[in-house]
Amino acid sequence: MTNPRGDGLRPVADQSEDERGGPGSILSRQSRDHADLDALMRAHDAETDPDARGRLVAELAERALRHAFAEETVLFPAYRHHLPEQGEALTAHIEGDHQRVNELLVQLQDADPRSAGYDALVRRTFETIRHDARDEEDDLLPRLQRVASPQELRAIGAAWEVQRRTSPTRPHPGVPRRPPGNVLAGVPLAVSDRVKDAAEHLLGPRAARGAGRAAAVAGGALALGLAVRALRRR
Template sequence: MGHGGNVIQELTTDHREVEELFGRIEALPPGAKERKILADQATMELIRHSVAEESYLYPAVREHLTGGDALADKEIEDHAKAEQMMKDLESLEADDPQFDTLMGQLMREIRMHVDDEEQNLFPKLAATCPPDALMDLGDKVRRAKKTAPTRPHPSAPDEPPANKLLAPGAGLVDRMRDMFSGRGKGA
């Protein structure tokens, strides 16, 4: 969850971790109970990652990139679509026929989003944002992930300042729910 380095290195490492979870899900047979456990872990990571991006990365995109508002808006829209899928997945068990369909859609959506960020957004940001600002953003993203929610909240605000104010409280409640339910303990 916290890896070190600048914001691009931090978020790229998150992307690799989620892809590893997706690969483990795909390697299991349909209906396997472990698929749900891994899907919950992926959701937890994706939600923390998304909250951190929305709190710090996208405001930096708006500030440092020409056309940054449109780029950030598109990324936030991608997040909203994925978050709704994760919310829908939350109530499904691995043996539900809808689980595999929805999980497949989520994985495709996330992979397209990751590819777009890594091929387009990150290089543009690296070219225009000072290195010390990228390091500072990396620190802020790491701190945000520590207190971010772990469950999808599609109706929650996704832009500063409201998201920065509400995320820690939702994160605390989510982590308590996770602790009591055992969610995210691994497969």
């Protein structure tokens, strides 16, 4: 089946793994991760216990944020490189949706699953995440596939996966959605997010906020040190 807009693009969902460039290509990796995100949203909708729903939203948030951060730092720059004429408009549109997801997740982080308005907030977040996956699977990725070789699609997939594993784990709407701002901020934020995650796991949300602030300072110093060292090597 081709894209309903009549532009001849074949949605990722309609392609076999071979056609996508193999299991390691960015098309296959995105498709699998979008399916995992969708499964978490459906599990949330089938759950009736508010605490369990809150845990599912937290799991979804971390996974969606890692996925999007790796797109902003690896996939979208690669797309703009391969399609310099048309790349800007579509990636700017998707980055706008990522920004909205970051803002919604900040609100959800502090919301009580039993409170009025929580469900409406969850609905808007899920809708935006699903819309984002459609833009990528039906438009951005098939367009990239037209101009990039299967080897290039696999190289982008491998780089996206590395970035996804090392990315920040919490929403950061104040961080730029494009390199170099997001790349530079990503190192200290990934450190402080992981300290917060560990502190929250052991001590609860309030301790996590203090631990995160201390780690952000340490992470910022680490990033600055790495930047200075890189400049000296030039």
